[in-house]
Structure formats: structure tokens, C-alpha cells
Amino acid sequence: MKKPSDLAISPKHQRQIERASNRHLNRMFKEFISPILYLPKEDLHVPHFYHKMGNFSQSALEELKQEFGDDNDSIQKEAELFSNPLRFAQYDPSKKKRGVASGYTPPGQRITNGGWMVFTFEHDGPDAASLETQLDWFAGKRDICDFHKVHTALSRYQDYRGYSTVFSGNKSLHIHLVFDTRHLSNELAKKSAWANATWQGDVPDQVLHELYRSTWVHLATTVQQSLGVPIKFDERLSSYIQKRRSPWGTRMFQDGEKPNVHGFQPGDFIEQTVIQEHMLSRAPTGSTNTLMLAKSAKAIMEVERHSQSRPSKRAVSLKGGDAFINELKRYLHECGWAQYPEPTRIEYLEPYNYLFFKNHANDGNPTTFVRGDYRMVAPSGIGAHSGPLFLPNGYTLDETLNIVEQRLAVQQVSPIASEKSKSNRPRKYSASFGEKALSRDTARANLSGILRNVADAPGTTLVQAPEGIGKTYALMQHVQERRWDREADSQHRTTQRDGDTWSPIPGFICFACKSYEQANAKRNEFIGIENGNTCAVVIKSLSKLYQEAADEFGVKPIERRQAGANGSVSFLHAVKSMQPAVYTRMTELRDEMWMINGHSMFDPTHTVVFCVHSLLKNWPHSQISKAFLHPGFPDDFNQDGVKHCIREMGLYQVIYDEVGWEDLVGIDTKEDVKLAKKVAKVAKKSTGCSWKDAGLPAQVQAFDAVVGGYMSPPMGFDECNRINQIGYQKSDKLKVDAKRFPFGKGVDEINIYAQRIGTYYSKEHRWWSNLGCPVVILTTEDLPRCIASSITLAHRAEDQLKLAAGQKPHREESQYLRTMNLTNTPHLFNELVPIYFDEDARAPDKKGRTSVIDMAQDLLESGIDFVISNNLKNIDKKYEDQVCSHQAARGRNDLTGMTIATIITYPSLGEYDQLCILGQKFDLDDPVAMAMRDTLFQDLGRNLGLRSTPEQKQDMHMVFIKSSLYRDLKLFTGATHDRYRLYHDDLPDGNH
Structure with missing residues (x-):
């Protein structure tokens, strides 16, 4: 205190x-x-x-x-x-x-x-x-x-x-x-x-x-x-x-x-x-x-209330005015507005906006109006209302128009501020991009321009675009160059003032990837850009450095639970105390990762870093772990030195590549959350602090007191810590509603999906808002983008309620998670993909029936280069390098030119539960089909679409699926744009 x-x-x-x-x-x-x-x-x-x-x-x-x-x-x-x-x-x-x-x-x-x-x-x-x-x-x-x-x-x-x-x-x-x-x-x-x-x-x-x-x-x-x-x-x-x-x-x-x-x-x-x-x-x-x-x-x-006679800040442009008026009508109707007086047009008569209303269906000259700084609608003309009438929720006309504009922005594409125009007016990139993307070259050229505006905007923007279009590459070309331009301009302005000195804004430009393999590949791609920056390194997390050092010495790694039981205030303290040689090797590996050709590349104002998702998501929270990545980290843990390292490990801009729904939302079972909360309660009772402030020793002590009595512990300490860090509340609890998302075959009594009734906790993450810099999130998938849009709608609704209550909204415009959908490219490609129905497209089971493992081995032996499917971890070792899961295929660029087979299997019961919870929490129509469609499009994008080559043969990518699953999924119903078309002699008309 x-x-x-x-x-x-x-x-x-x-x-x-x-x-x-x-x-x-x-x-x-x-x-x-x-x-x-x-x-x-x-x-x-x-x-x-x-x-x-x-x-x-x-x-x-x-x-x-x-x-x-x-x-x-x-x-x-x-x-x-x-x-x-x-x-x-x-x-x-x-x-x-x-x-x-x-x-x-x-x-x-x-x-x-x-x-x-x-x-x-x-x-x-x-x-x-x-x-x-x-x-x-x-x-x-x-x-x-x-x-x-x-x-x-x-x-x-x-x-x-x-x-x-x-x-x-x-x-x-x-x-x-x-x-x-x-x-x-x-x-x-x-x-x-x-x-x-x-x-x-x-x-x-x-x-x-x-x-x-x-x-x-x-x-x-x-x-x-x-x-x-x-x-x-x-x-x-x-x-x-x-x-x-x-x-x-x-x-x-x-x-x-x-x-x-x-x-x-x-x-x-x-x-x-x-x-x-x-x-x-x-x-x-x-x-x-x-x-x-x-x-x-x-x-x-x-008497009508109005604060002061304030001119409207700006005129409301009515390009596409019908859409604006229709959205205004919808908003008023949702607030209980009668049909008449009916909004019909908006005019800007300096210095105010005016909204005019029709009094009845035959009102040919609407004169009933409300002025920009008023709430009360002034009646005028034949059939005008009698008595006071106010715009809903306590808002003036200007405030109401702003709400409607925001609603439209969320539906189309969120506001992006450009250098030439500082307004927050929506820019309709989504529609124009699809019309301009006539070829691979024009698509990439137009995407580059859009992403430049996105990267220059404050806050966080999620961009969905087709596989292989070069989202990350376009940003690589722009962000470092843009930073140099800004700093040169800032330096010039500063040096024009006598006595002023200039220093660049510190912070790394960071590209976050799904794996270290992809991080290394992206880093190599970055330094290959002509006239680009060659000061780029892949940074590893503390846990990765520790694992490498421990493997070199052949020692058993310390777990965080052991570190806390040892009384160490952090995992790093425990390593230094219990395994000093490993700690020393960790510092050497850390220093080596910053070295290029014998020179240290640690420079927060110039070096670009590449890392994995997990490291970036923990960036705002794991301060000691982040500080350790600094080559100047004090081995005596001097507090001032640690704080200096933390400051120098700041971020200037983040590009988060290939986001998945798991990066945006946490989902855990009721049982796990209940147990984790019980542990947190014990920790609070002993320390008087919340879980986050209790300290590692007290956390471990509480965990051992609660979970130590189990013969078979239901969860580990790290899992318990992860759940308590999320901080689930009662309002985050949801029960699976299988009736809302029917799936599977057979009547309910024998349909294993229809019988699901589990209870889960689900909460959206906020890591992007805690990084302290602009963030661009990239995806090819519908599900993450729809979740992000839903999060933004909920936040806007929350802030609108605050405005209605006369309070300041929690977020400024730049603090909303903006979304942009650039996948509707009707002129670009619409490739035919052969699909084969195979009843062996199923996970291995205890009955020993043929499964995806047998299918994958047969396909590889027949000449297929690569197979993408889940449930292949027990495949013959000689094929390990020729297969991967759907998750691991995301973002891979090394499969271009190969012949690939994708096998789609029924989701596990746990996966189905999670998708139902997502559908319920974020009001999605068919989350199961959406997720499976995203998975398939990701797989097809490894060697088709914008990654296809001129010499590529037909049928370079084949899809195998059980016929019943194909019918259950209705794979291409409701897609934003069918970038690929499946064909099969047995498919109904319109699908081949």
C-alpha cells in the first residue's frame, strides 16, 4: 500500500x-x-x-x-x-x-x-x-x-x-x-x-x-x-x-x-x-x-435538455445515404421508436447537422426535424406528433449519428486513419479490393497499399485475406521503411529548434509466428528484401533457452512447481540457484541469438525481431522473463538493472501472423476452473493477495495443499496457473447447447454429439491491448475474424451503455479491435479440387479398424508427396517428415509444388464442445462448419490458389472425407467466398 x-x-x-x-x-x-x-x-x-x-x-x-x-x-x-x-x-x-x-x-x-x-x-x-x-x-x-x-x-x-x-x-x-x-x-x-x-x-x-x-x-x-x-x-x-x-x-x-x-x-x-x-x-x-x-x-x-449550443463537429457525409438512413431506422426501432415520424434525410446547414422526418407515408415535404446538438424532435407540418418526443438513450442527434456510423463501420470495415485524412470515417477496402484483385500481381499490389494504411493506424487491426497473397511480406516491406521515414522527419523537425537534441523512439518491430521454424523462415524472407534491413534476429523465450541448455547438459529440467517449492521468487531464480551451470549456458545462448557475424544486433531502434506466439502473448506479463532476453540482464537480479532491461525490451510495432481462435479466446472445463479457483482461494487466505500477486512460493504451496492429496492429480501447476491468470468470472460460464448446433448422424439417443452437456468457462484474451504499440493481426480464416468482430460489437455496446448513462466510454476509437475481410476475390481464383469419399477417414480406435494412418501410408506409397491430417502421430517413422496436422500446416510456405492429400475427420467431442461454446459466446451461426471450412482452406492454400505455380498439374491437391461428415458439415454453405470448389461425380448439382 x-x-x-x-x-x-x-x-x-x-x-x-x-x-x-x-x-x-x-x-x-x-x-x-x-x-x-x-x-x-x-x-x-x-x-x-x-x-x-x-x-x-x-x-x-x-x-x-x-x-x-x-x-x-x-x-x-x-x-x-x-x-x-x-x-x-x-x-x-x-x-x-x-x-x-x-x-x-x-x-x-x-x-x-x-x-x-x-x-x-x-x-x-x-x-x-x-x-x-x-x-x-x-x-x-x-x-x-x-x-x-x-x-x-x-x-x-x-x-x-x-x-x-x-x-x-x-x-x-x-x-x-x-x-x-x-x-x-x-x-x-x-x-x-x-x-x-x-x-x-x-x-x-x-x-x-x-x-x-x-x-x-x-x-x-x-x-x-x-x-x-x-x-x-x-x-x-x-x-x-x-x-x-x-x-x-x-x-x-x-x-x-x-x-x-x-x-x-x-x-x-x-x-x-x-x-x-x-x-x-x-x-x-x-x-x-x-x-x-x-x-x-x-x-x-x-423543456428539452441540451448542454450548450454547440455546432456539429463535422457534416455527416451521406455517400451510400440509403444504407446510413436504413441503419439509423434500425437503431431507432431497436430502441422502441415508432414507425413515424420516420427519418428520411440528413442535411448540414452550417454549423449544424439536421435530421428530417416524415410524419406519415404520404408526407412529400418532411419538415419535422431535430438539430445536431438537441435530443428533442421539433414537430412541423400536417400530421406531426403532439407532445415532447426525444431521441433515445439521452443522446443528441450528433451523438446518435456517431453511434450509427460506428455500427456501419463494424459491419463493413472499421475506421482506419490515414495520413492524408485524419477522420475516423470507414474506408471500404473490403469491397474495392475484391474488384481490383484481377490477377496475382494486382491483388498483391492493392493489398500492399491497404496494409500500409493498416500498419500506420493506432491500435489493433485484424486482417483476413486469402492464403498465399503475401500479407506478411507486404508488411515486411513497409514497417521498417516507414519507421525510418518517421524518424528522419522527426529528426529534421527537432534539429530545426535551437538547443533541442533528437533521439529515436525505442522499441522493436516484432513479427510473431506459430513456430520457431516459421520464425526462422520469415526472418530469412525479411533479410532477403532488396535494399531492406538485414538487422533481424529470431529471439527465443526463456523456457526455450532453458530447454536447450538443459538438453546440452543432459539434466532433468526444473518445473515451476519445483522452483516455488524451493522458495524461489521466480523460475529464473530457481535455475540460477539449483542449476548454475545451466543458467550460465542460458546466458550464453541468449547472447548468441543476438549475434550476427560476430556483432551484437541488440538495438531496439533498428533491429527487427521474430518470435513465437506464446512469447509475444506473455510479453506484457512475464517481466523477469522478458528482461532476461536483454543481453545486459544483471545476473544478480539488481532491481534497477532489471527495470532498465524491461524498458529496453519494449515494442514499437507488432505483426501477429496466422492467428487462431485459441489466440483470442480461452476455454476451460468447469471442473478445472473450480479446482484452480480453489487453489487461488487458499493462496489468498495465506497471503491476503490475489493469485497474480501471491508470489510463486505461495502459489505452489497452495497448489500442493489442494492438489497434493489426489492420487492422480487432475491438473499440473502450470495449467492451474494459466487458468488463474485468465481470471474467469461467473459470467464466463456456459453450458454446451448441442440442440443449437446439431451435428453428427443418428437420432439423439445414439448421436454422441447430441448428448453433449458439459459446462465450460470462456473468456476473450486481451494481450494485444497490453503491448503498448500498434498491432496488426493476420489470418486467412473466418472463425477468428468473426470472433474478433463479435468482441468489438460487445465492447461498442458496452461503451454505448456508458454513454447512455452519461459516462465516458472505456475505450477510445483506436482501442477497439478492428477487423477487415479481404477474402471476397471473385476474379482471382476459383479452383476445382477433387474430393473422395472414404469410410477409413477416421481416427484410430481400440477396435483396430483401418484409419487415417493406413490411408496416409497408402497415399504416400502411391506417390503423394505430403499428407495433412490429424491423428497421425503413430504413423511409421519413415513417413514422419511427409505428414503434419492441420494446425501445423498453418502458414507453411514450403509445400508449394508438392502433390498433397488432405484428410478431414470428425472432430473429437472436446473439439465439438469448444466450438459450441464459441458459437454461443460470440453468437455464431455454425461454428463447427466454419472451423472445418477454415481448416480445409488453410490446407488447400499450401499449394493452390496464390501459391500455385504455372507448371503445376491438375489435381495437385486431393481431399478425403467420410460422406456422412461431408453432409453434416455442408462445407461450402455460408462461406465468405468459395475460393475452392470441390468436385465429385456423386455431389449434387451446383457443387461440381
């Missing part, structure tokens, strides 16, 4: 916070929040959140109640944030629409009168000096500090109940002003003589949000005038449901947060100290006015 003395502020202000911590003022929580914190019978609670990403359902609070019971003080300490009172959220699965609605009652529809409101004001200044200024407002005793002027000004209101000021943990204070609201409800007013005497009528719950917003604006002015400072407060807090800092909560800094002015790192904790508090149990002495009255709420219901 960080202390006041750790803050980057003056000693005087540090002591001020320390004194406040010792006083521990806490009346706001004790007298207002705690009594209604969790009242299920009254359908009332005060939302509390572990962190800013917590959802607005009561689940987080219920978890806290489950752990601490009625110990509200512990709940207060555990939660970072809270919000104003809400009713409980209800879940309706029929209302769940992926990317549109979560199924839970939105928080904006659960606002209720809990007896009080907290109005919060924050000025998040640029530096620590701003924090010192705010602390000065509360310096000294409460009756003489500067903020007492605000307290005095507000004490004229009978409904004012005081203030509590909380340190945010960074560079601001959260000033909470508490107002009594019992007089706005007849039922609550009966409990207070003052409220009963002041009651003028009930204020409907649906009006409380607007009443809150208008009152917040009034209070902000009062605070500014009383303090005599023209300070601007965060307007997001004008929302009733905006999260705000909880008094005495414990803040943990997260990965991805903006830099902390105090130098705190992710995982650091700090107390949200109550700096000053002046609370009242009743109406202030001498008060005569009431700030919030029912008549004020009635006026709000009659």
Missing part, C-alpha cells in the same frame, strides 16, 4: 493527507450509504465496484456481501467506486442481443429515489500541482478552510446534508455533496417531519436523471463562484449513475491506465483518503429554501 509520503507533492500536502488518514472521517458512508447499501426486499442498493470496469448489475456488490456478510466497513474498503442508489437489475435472456443489449436492465432504467443523492465534482488537472491546489481548499479546520465558503452557500438549502471530499489516488479530489431527496417521494416523506412538510408531489423515477443533471450544473456554478476560481469540472459526473471514488476505498492501478503523476505502477495500491468532511443530520440551521422541488422536475419534463 502506497503512503502519503510516496506522493509526488510537497511535504506539507503529504502531511495533510496523512493527518486526514489518521482522523478517518466517515459519516457520509456510515449515515447515508451503509443503511441502504444492499436491501433486496426494498429492491434498493448502492452500487459498489472493484474497479472502473465493473458492470452496473449488483453482481460485484453481491460478491462483496458473500465474502464480508454484513461487514459494510470491509465492503467499503474493498470497493474503489460507487454510484447513486439504483433498483436491482433483472436479467432477461430474450432481450440479449450481442453487440446491442446485455439482457440486464440498463442502469438508466433503474434509477430510483433512495432518500439522498450524491453530487460529485472533480477537476482532473494536468499535474500534481493541480492536486496541491485542490488540497489547499481543504487545508485547516473545516470551519475556516476555503471550502467552508461553499458549505455556507449551500447551507441555505433545507435539503443540503453536507460534503465529503475523497482523494482519487492520482491528481484530483472527488468532492461529494449530499442532498436529501425524501421530500420528492410521498412514501419516503412520511419518515421525516421536514420532508413531509416540504413534499409537493412525487417525482417519477424516470425524471430523476434529468433533475440530477440540471441540479449538478447549478451546484457546479455555486462551487466555482464560492471558491472564486473558474475551474472546469468533469461533466461526465453530471450523470446520476456515473461511477465516483468511494470514501476509504482501496484503489489498485490497472494495466492500460493513463500514466500516474506519482509514478505508481500497475498493481500498486493506495487509500482513497477522506480529506475533509462536514456532514449534517438534519436541515442546516437557518435554511429556508429547498434546492430540488417537484415543480422543478415538472419543468424539466416539459
Whole structure:
């Protein structure tokens, strides 16, 4: 836990916070929040959140109640944030629409009168000096500090109940002003003589949000005038449901947060100290006015709310206007909009956008409209609506148009910012690429231009394109050259300023591949580029270096479990302690991997590195392992030296080649997750820390305590650690719905797939958002791209709910995982591929029936060069180099010109379960067929399509499959584009 003395502020202000911590003022929580914190019978609670990403359902609070019971003080300490009172959220699965609605009652529809409101004001200044200024407002005793002027000004209101000021943990204070609201409800007013005497009528719950917003604006002015400072407060807090800092909560800094002015790192904790508090149990002495009255709420219901008269930031272009208007209609309809008034056209009449509506079907001159900075639709013309009508979700027209534009962007291709145009308008690469790709050369030339724009964009973009089109090669040609251009331009600008010195931005350009073999092949391809960079190395993970060193010495490798049992704080510490010779050899191998022709190529500003997927995905997390790859790693583990190495091992840009769905999503059985969570709970009980912070020795001790009693351990320590690192939640649990994805043959009673009922946990990974640099993810497959699109839709829906609640979205536009589909190439190729039905295309079984092993050996003996199939690990050793699995075939470039046979077999039950879970979680139509089609296209792309050669013979690639499986899969139904066509005399018309 960080202390006041750790803050980057003056000693005087540090002591001020320390004194406040010792006083521990806490009346706001004790007298207002705690009594209604969790009242299920009254359908009332005060939302509390572990962190800013917590959802607005009561689940987080219920978890806290489950752990601490009625110990509200512990709940207060555990939660970072809270919000104003809400009713409980209800879940309706029929209302769940992926990317549109979560199924839970939105928080904006659960606002209720809990007896009080907290109005919060924050000025998040640029530096620590701003924090010192705010602390000065509360310096000294409460009756003489500067903020007492605000307290005095507000004490004229009978409904004012005081203030509590909380340190945010960074560079601001959260000033909470508490107002009594019992007089706005007849039922609550009966409990207070003052409220009963002041009651003028009930204020409907649906009006409380607007009443809150208008009152917040009034209070902000009062605070500014009383303090005599023209300070601007965060307007997001004008929302009733905006999260705000909880008094005495414990803040943990997260990965991805903006830099902390105090130098705190992710995982650091700090107390949200109550700096000053002046609370009242009743109406202030001498008060005569009431700030919030029912008549004020009635006026709000009659007058449209709009923030300021703000011109539209830009005109909305209506190229393809029908599509935009139709999407707008769909959005309004989803929000409960009636057919009329019906949106018909958008115009930009400087400086505002205007949306015009038809009042009825025969309205030939629509004049009903809404302006860009308004929500209220102004009726005009014959048949116009009567009474107030507002755009849904509290959005102005400009905000609504932005949402619709984002929805269209996700459907087509996500926004990519180019140098010439800084707008985030969607660029329709997908459609134009297919029309321009008339030959192999034109396809690659156009792809190169598209990928240049993708590589220059911030954030992460997943690009799907056909096999063999040269995605990685195009990026190899561009990224290093582009970096040189940027640095040359930056150097020129810097040297034009007297006294300034220039230094390049550090960080490696990194290409991540599926295997070390592919990494070496890509590295060789990279250094072969004409006039390119020859400073390129393949870097190995710590575990790879250790395995090589241990093999050289012929010693049994240490496992992480052994390292923890030995008391070592990390695996690397254990190797150095228990196998010093192996450790020394590891350092030599590490230094050698950076050497080319006797010279070290370690240069984060110039060298390009190639690595495997697993190393890159762990890059943000395994800090000591990453630091060890630096040739200057301190063998004494000096902390400053290690931090220096970590900084120098940063990344400038990442290209992640041949992504699979496993790289995007984690799936584990309920049993494994339950056991891993049990281990994590034991570790937390002994250390008081989460699994990630418990340390290796405590993790191993907990694992041995739980799993050590099993005669046959159901999982190893590394598997347990992997699951706990993912951090599955209750909401990640899904049960296989075999009826949703029917598959297999026979009636349900004998169909092994139809009987699947297993329960799994599934959660999307986030490694790409933690790398701290632009990322381009490449694939040829539909399944990863559809999963990525679904993730983005869910994130956009989540952020739209935040906007609806008056909160800042969690992500900026560049933080969404963008997707681009370039596989629709109708002019490029549409190759015929022979398919053969063979009942031996099955996995080996205990009955000893002929299987894929027999088929593969027969095919190779008949002259086929290579066979791709699963279940071939027991094939005769003389054929080992002529076969591989479907997974291993991904991305291979060395099979061009060979005759290849692909054998497709039924998926295992575990594979079927996983694909069902993916389909359910990401709302996919037929995940089994999609995955099998992706697999087949990957295999065919090894020597067909863009990898075919002019002298290549017909039937260079053959497919073998059981006829029943072919019918089950409907392999080419629903494909983005049938890049290959199967032909067989027995296939129905249209498929040969």
C-alpha cells in the first residue's frame, strides 16, 4: 500500500493527507450509504465496484456481501467506486442481443429515489500541482478552510446534508455533496417531519436523471463562484449513475491506465483518503429554501435538455445515404421508436447537422426535424406528433449519428486513419479490393497499399485475406521503411529548434509466428528484401533457452512447481540457484541469438525481431522473463538493472501472423476452473493477495495443499496457473447447447454429439491491448475474424451503455479491435479440387479398424508427396517428415509444388464442445462448419490458389472425407467466398 509520503507533492500536502488518514472521517458512508447499501426486499442498493470496469448489475456488490456478510466497513474498503442508489437489475435472456443489449436492465432504467443523492465534482488537472491546489481548499479546520465558503452557500438549502471530499489516488479530489431527496417521494416523506412538510408531489423515477443533471450544473456554478476560481469540472459526473471514488476505498492501478503523476505502477495500491468532511443530520440551521422541488422536475419534463449550443463537429457525409438512413431506422426501432415520424434525410446547414422526418407515408415535404446538438424532435407540418418526443438513450442527434456510423463501420470495415485524412470515417477496402484483385500481381499490389494504411493506424487491426497473397511480406516491406521515414522527419523537425537534441523512439518491430521454424523462415524472407534491413534476429523465450541448455547438459529440467517449492521468487531464480551451470549456458545462448557475424544486433531502434506466439502473448506479463532476453540482464537480479532491461525490451510495432481462435479466446472445463479457483482461494487466505500477486512460493504451496492429496492429480501447476491468470468470472460460464448446433448422424439417443452437456468457462484474451504499440493481426480464416468482430460489437455496446448513462466510454476509437475481410476475390481464383469419399477417414480406435494412418501410408506409397491430417502421430517413422496436422500446416510456405492429400475427420467431442461454446459466446451461426471450412482452406492454400505455380498439374491437391461428415458439415454453405470448389461425380448439382 502506497503512503502519503510516496506522493509526488510537497511535504506539507503529504502531511495533510496523512493527518486526514489518521482522523478517518466517515459519516457520509456510515449515515447515508451503509443503511441502504444492499436491501433486496426494498429492491434498493448502492452500487459498489472493484474497479472502473465493473458492470452496473449488483453482481460485484453481491460478491462483496458473500465474502464480508454484513461487514459494510470491509465492503467499503474493498470497493474503489460507487454510484447513486439504483433498483436491482433483472436479467432477461430474450432481450440479449450481442453487440446491442446485455439482457440486464440498463442502469438508466433503474434509477430510483433512495432518500439522498450524491453530487460529485472533480477537476482532473494536468499535474500534481493541480492536486496541491485542490488540497489547499481543504487545508485547516473545516470551519475556516476555503471550502467552508461553499458549505455556507449551500447551507441555505433545507435539503443540503453536507460534503465529503475523497482523494482519487492520482491528481484530483472527488468532492461529494449530499442532498436529501425524501421530500420528492410521498412514501419516503412520511419518515421525516421536514420532508413531509416540504413534499409537493412525487417525482417519477424516470425524471430523476434529468433533475440530477440540471441540479449538478447549478451546484457546479455555486462551487466555482464560492471558491472564486473558474475551474472546469468533469461533466461526465453530471450523470446520476456515473461511477465516483468511494470514501476509504482501496484503489489498485490497472494495466492500460493513463500514466500516474506519482509514478505508481500497475498493481500498486493506495487509500482513497477522506480529506475533509462536514456532514449534517438534519436541515442546516437557518435554511429556508429547498434546492430540488417537484415543480422543478415538472419543468424539466416539459423543456428539452441540451448542454450548450454547440455546432456539429463535422457534416455527416451521406455517400451510400440509403444504407446510413436504413441503419439509423434500425437503431431507432431497436430502441422502441415508432414507425413515424420516420427519418428520411440528413442535411448540414452550417454549423449544424439536421435530421428530417416524415410524419406519415404520404408526407412529400418532411419538415419535422431535430438539430445536431438537441435530443428533442421539433414537430412541423400536417400530421406531426403532439407532445415532447426525444431521441433515445439521452443522446443528441450528433451523438446518435456517431453511434450509427460506428455500427456501419463494424459491419463493413472499421475506421482506419490515414495520413492524408485524419477522420475516423470507414474506408471500404473490403469491397474495392475484391474488384481490383484481377490477377496475382494486382491483388498483391492493392493489398500492399491497404496494409500500409493498416500498419500506420493506432491500435489493433485484424486482417483476413486469402492464403498465399503475401500479407506478411507486404508488411515486411513497409514497417521498417516507414519507421525510418518517421524518424528522419522527426529528426529534421527537432534539429530545426535551437538547443533541442533528437533521439529515436525505442522499441522493436516484432513479427510473431506459430513456430520457431516459421520464425526462422520469415526472418530469412525479411533479410532477403532488396535494399531492406538485414538487422533481424529470431529471439527465443526463456523456457526455450532453458530447454536447450538443459538438453546440452543432459539434466532433468526444473518445473515451476519445483522452483516455488524451493522458495524461489521466480523460475529464473530457481535455475540460477539449483542449476548454475545451466543458467550460465542460458546466458550464453541468449547472447548468441543476438549475434550476427560476430556483432551484437541488440538495438531496439533498428533491429527487427521474430518470435513465437506464446512469447509475444506473455510479453506484457512475464517481466523477469522478458528482461532476461536483454543481453545486459544483471545476473544478480539488481532491481534497477532489471527495470532498465524491461524498458529496453519494449515494442514499437507488432505483426501477429496466422492467428487462431485459441489466440483470442480461452476455454476451460468447469471442473478445472473450480479446482484452480480453489487453489487461488487458499493462496489468498495465506497471503491476503490475489493469485497474480501471491508470489510463486505461495502459489505452489497452495497448489500442493489442494492438489497434493489426489492420487492422480487432475491438473499440473502450470495449467492451474494459466487458468488463474485468465481470471474467469461467473459470467464466463456456459453450458454446451448441442440442440443449437446439431451435428453428427443418428437420432439423439445414439448421436454422441447430441448428448453433449458439459459446462465450460470462456473468456476473450486481451494481450494485444497490453503491448503498448500498434498491432496488426493476420489470418486467412473466418472463425477468428468473426470472433474478433463479435468482441468489438460487445465492447461498442458496452461503451454505448456508458454513454447512455452519461459516462465516458472505456475505450477510445483506436482501442477497439478492428477487423477487415479481404477474402471476397471473385476474379482471382476459383479452383476445382477433387474430393473422395472414404469410410477409413477416421481416427484410430481400440477396435483396430483401418484409419487415417493406413490411408496416409497408402497415399504416400502411391506417390503423394505430403499428407495433412490429424491423428497421425503413430504413423511409421519413415513417413514422419511427409505428414503434419492441420494446425501445423498453418502458414507453411514450403509445400508449394508438392502433390498433397488432405484428410478431414470428425472432430473429437472436446473439439465439438469448444466450438459450441464459441458459437454461443460470440453468437455464431455454425461454428463447427466454419472451423472445418477454415481448416480445409488453410490446407488447400499450401499449394493452390496464390501459391500455385504455372507448371503445376491438375489435381495437385486431393481431399478425403467420410460422406456422412461431408453432409453434416455442408462445407461450402455460408462461406465468405468459395475460393475452392470441390468436385465429385456423386455431389449434387451446383457443387461440381
